[in-house]
Amino acid sequence: MDVSTTVILVALVNVTLALALLIQSRFSVRPPGMRLWAAGQTLMAAGLIISAxxxxxxxxxxxxxLWQTTTIAGFVLLYVGILRFFGRKEHWAPLIALLAVLTVWSSFFTFVVFLVPPRGAAVYVCAASLVVACARALRRYAEPAVRASARYLTWVFTALGVIYLVLAVVQAARWDSPQGMFANSPIYTTAYVATVVGTxxxxxxLISMVNERLQASVAAQAKNMTRIFETSPDCAIISRLSDGMMVNVNEGFTRVTGYSRTDAIGRSSLDxxxxxxxxxxxxxxxxxxxxxxxxxxxxxxxxxxxxxxxCVLSASTLEVDGTPHMISLTRDVTEQRALEAQ
Incomplete structure (x- = not known):
């Protein structure tokens, strides 16, 4: 596969993945960092297109x-997005300094001394540093709800960091070569394949981690709602809207009506x-x-x-497994009415 074809394929992969992240962000609760991940993938794709x-x-x-700085800027946004996902604040100064040093280095070995290996080695060192930083952030900051995905990502980023460091060493070993490892060599192909697979x-x-957090949030909300339902001093009932069949009642129901949970479940208030x-x-x-x-x-x-x-009754409708239901709270105001009547 020639250089141009490889570059186009890798760029298309990055664009596709950026779109996947954007689509995921639209259908989720838009967790912090997700748009930065999409922007990072877009910058990586742009860098590859420029490299052509x-x-x-x-x-x-x-x-x-321009290509090399744009690509590494994509890795920077990936790292910053991970920090923000976990509610951590990024420090822009060292990240901007990294991009500035890379730009100066790449420009020197392009306009002053035209050598590929020093440029390539620098890019891989920067990429390795950033993916290892991503792995470190995931290991340090991931909460229990996303631990599985975070562990998986830690291994992915660590493996990529090792691969990028090896590629940097290979480039540095060919310091005086005009083309370095680039010229449709097996190492060149390995570099792009590793990038595609890793990406x-x-x-x-990342998408799995977002979904895990969302599922944990939904489960926590459901648990809280159940706790509120069960501990409410008022009579709480969840019933089917069509016929009033009760599917759940709390202890307040027994206090107000005298009927037990066993008496109520599967029967309607009319029954x-x-x-x-x-x-x-x-x-x-x-x-x-x-x-x-x-x-x-x-x-x-x-x-x-x-x-x-x-009593006074407040209620609202909801769907349970696609079937209309009603949740009602009924408060005993008998004593209050008696006091008002005096």
């Missing part, structure tokens, strides 16, 4: 430091005779229809022992 124009002419020489692996890992006035349920459904919410609807419930309690 390198040569010994003035324009070709200008393309060389695909790390993007898969239990909870409504002193059965038409009140139709009134509740009418209140829910416009907005899916109802607040402080006065009702009277009949307890298991036949006594009645004055």
């Amino acid at each position: 124009f390198r040569g010994t002419s003035l324009a070709g020489k200008i393309a060389i430091p 695909v692996l790390w993007v898969v890992g 239990l005779g909870l409504w002193l006035t059965p038409s009140d349920r139709n009134r509740l459904i009418e209140h829910l229809q416009p907005t899916g919410e109802c607040e402080n609807l006065p009702i009277v419930l009949r307890r298991k022992d036949g006594s009645t309690v004055e």
